[in-house]
Amino acid sequence: ARYGGRGGLPGAGRQVSRTGPPTVGGRWSLLPAAVADPTVRAHALAHTLLDRHGVVTRGAVAAEGVEGGFSAAYRVLSAFEDSGRARRGYVVEGLGAAQFAVEGAVDRLRAVNNVRERGELREPGEPVLLAAADPANAFGAALPWPEPPAGVSQKPGRKAGALVVLSSGRPALYVERGGRTLLAWPEGNDPDGASLRAPVRAVADAARRGLLGTVTVERVNGNPVLGDPVWSRLLEEAGFHPTPRGLRMRP
Missing domain, CATH: 1.10.10 (Arc Repressor Mutant, subunit A)
Incomplete structure (x- = not known):
């Protein structure tokens, strides 16, 4: 029998779609029957x-x-x-x-x-990138999110697809789903963004390894990233490239 041509199996030769409704995405496992008790x-x-x-x-x-x-x-x-x-x-x-x-x-x-x-705490390690809804992220659950910087209306949340970078146990960056918008908490008086260099690098490394797909940052703390000398420098140092829409990182 011939397959894929006329007289073959119904639908043979068609390109199989790999997309579907969002509710069926992710990894699936066969579970035992639910216990009723x-x-x-x-x-x-x-x-x-x-x-x-x-x-x-x-x-x-x-x-x-x-x-x-x-x-x-x-x-x-x-x-x-x-x-x-x-x-x-x-x-x-x-x-x-x-x-x-x-x-x-x-x-x-x-x-x-x-x-x-006893004053023996070691220096903090590298920042940790987590899904905002990850149980390992206590903020928005056991702990309240820190207030956004003055004048910023954006609010973080435990949303699907959002990310948070923890530095020294505190949120340093919040990445909205898709990566177009960032919320940043610099440490103290930090006009040059030095305290955010490592958190930005953590996001860039994850994007570079293909964990986030293509990320194009367009706004930070409500302001356009293009034309902002501090954020343009931080992102470009981490490997992002300028585009007409923002700064982009591809896997």
Whole structure:
């Protein structure tokens, strides 16, 4: 039999489309059938929250969109405390008293605090680029986002496709989906943008490796990037190239 010509299989020879609705994008896995027992599901959810966050707060539960909110998770987490599987307390200052944590998370936080009190904290490492909605990014969940610089109306958020660059544990850059708009938090009095050089390089490196696709930065903190000498220099030093629309990085 012949395939792909007249009399062949229906549709043979046509180019197969690799596009589809956004809801079917990403990586798929075959999962076992869902458990109907609500008690089992609630316990599994509580385990997931503790494993994912280490310290579960009201903000972390809200960011996860848990059905029933924090009050629903609180009942199960309290039962975990009674059985010794979690600890409740004022683990992180400023996040309220209703915090639940696994033993290892409390020990690690205490160790870091002891090092800080002794003045032995090491110099911060390289900036970390994360998806804004990644559980490893506490901002917008357990912690509030820092206020944008004065005069900037753009607000960060835990949005699909958005990125955040953390430097010394704080947001330095927020990249809107598609990369056209950046929100930047320079450190202190930094007119030359020296504190943002490494965060910009982190975005450029990810784009260069093909993790972000083509990125064309058009605006930073609400202002056009073209004609801005500081941002043009920072982006070009990181490998971006000027175009009529903005500064571009291709994989």
